[in-house]
Amino acid sequence: MPALPFNRKVSVAPMMDWTDRHCRYFHRLISPDIFLYTEMVTSPAIIHGDREKLLGFSEKEKPLALQLGGSNADELARCAGVGAEWGYDEINLNCGCPSDRVQSGSFGACLMAEPQTVAKCIAAMQREVNIPVTVKSRIGIDDFDNYDFLKKFVETVAATGCNIFIIHARKAILKGLSPRENREVPPLIYDYVYRIKQEFPQLHITLNGGVKTVDEIQTHLKHVDGVMIGRAAYQNPWLLDEIQTEIFQKPTGQTPQQVVEAMLAYADAHLVRGGKLSNVTRHMLGMFPGQRGARLWRQALTAGEVLEPGANSTVISKALRFINA
Numbered sequence: 001m002p003a004l005p006f007n008r009k010v011s012v013a014p015m016m017d018w019t020d021r022h023c024r025y026f027h028r029l030i031s032p033d034i035f036l037y038t039e040m041v042t043s044p045a046i047i048h049g050d051r052e053k054l055l056g057f058s059e060k061e062k063p064l065a066l067q068l069g070g071s072n073a074d075e076l077a078r079c080a081g082v083g084a085e086w087g088y089d090e091i092n093l094n095c096g097c098p099s100d101r102v103q104s105g106s107f108g109a110c111l112m113a114e115p116q117t118v119a120k121c122i123a124a125m126q127r128e129v130n131i132p133v134t135v136k137s138r139i140g141i142d143d144f145d146n147y148d149f150l151k152k153f154v155e156t157v158a159a160t161g162c163n164i165f166i167i168h169a170r171k172a173i174l175k176g177l178s179p180r181e182n183r184e185v186p187p188l189i190y191d192y193v194y195r196i197k198q199e200f201p202q203l204h205i206t207l208n209g210g211v212k213t214v215d216e217i218q219t220h221l222k223h224v225d226g227v228m229i230g231r232a233a234y235q236n237p238w239l240l241d242e243i244q245t246e247i248f249q250k251p252t253g254q255t256p257q258q259v260v261e262a263m264l265a266y267a268d269a270h271l272v273r274g275g276k277l278s279n280v281t282r283h284m285l286g287m288f289p290g291q292r293g294a295r296l297w298r299q300a301l302t303a304g305e306v307l308e309p310g311a312n313s314t315v316i317s318k319a320l321r322f323i324n325a
Contacts, residue, residue: 006063011035013230014067023283024061031240033248043070046079065090071107077124084129095137098172098182109172115156123160134164139192140171167193169209194223264313277311293322
């Protein structure tokens with residue numbers, strides 16, 4: 001298995017419209033050791049768009065991976081180079097997103113049907129950068145859903161020297177299911193991911209899909225090298241503290257209230273740069289699950305003062321008073 005510069009035992013999945021820079025900063029405050037990913041950014045967007053808006057991040061978010069979407073090897077290589085220049089610690093190629101927009105661009109999950117194309121893209125990016133270039137995929141697509149299909153995909157891409165794979169243990173159904181349904185309807189087949197690790201012990205294999213608890217993470221880590229969590233971490237951010245304590249065995253000793261208080265200065269700095277308070281607070285809604293006042297906390301951060309001109313971190317401070325009041 002490859003020597004890795006960062007602990008990759010647990011990571012937070014790249015999630016469109018969720019894991020932006022504000023979300024990642026918040027998650028990093030809770031867990032210093034978890035590995036973080038950006039939302040998917042397409043190669044044309046980086047080439048033609050506002051790079052500060054698309055790629056900007058705080059150094060405190062690191063270690064941090066940039067996930068790219070695309071299928072043009074030259075464009076992806078160029079964007080990988082840009083990502084490395086911006087200071088990202090890893091470049092990840094999305095071969096798992098099933099959305100119509102991604103399919104129309106011939107990338108994302110549909111790339112699993114073209115392992116040679118993926119290998120060409122990975123090789124081009126590897127030539128451009130000196131940081132890890134990795135792949136995130138499904139176990140299959142549509143009717144190409146047997147284990148041998150996944151094995152051939154991994155084998156072909158690994159021949160480039162790519163040695164880190166994140167595998168969502170569901171296939172993607174490209175026609176007939178929405179992206180949300182593709183996260184829930186196709187059955188999870190964890191055994192496929194376990195078998196990949198068994199047959200390719202030299203590779204670092206991270207399992208993704210349906211993982212909700214620390215106990216589940218510990219179970220999967222008996223079979224694979226890493227576990228990636230998605231919606232569970234977003235909907236209940238304090239799960240990251242449990243992971244920090246139980247998986248990394250490095251408790252921070254923080255309380256949820258202390259983490260929220262640490263976000264106040266960050267929120268105000270974002271406002272000074274011309275941002276909106278809701279850009280930050282929307283990621284913090286699930287911080288107090290099951291606690292008295294949690295509903296009032298969520299309400300305070302989604303309406304009223306948050307949306308008023310001039311709203312600042314005092315809105316968060318006031319909302320915090322509802323917890324266990």
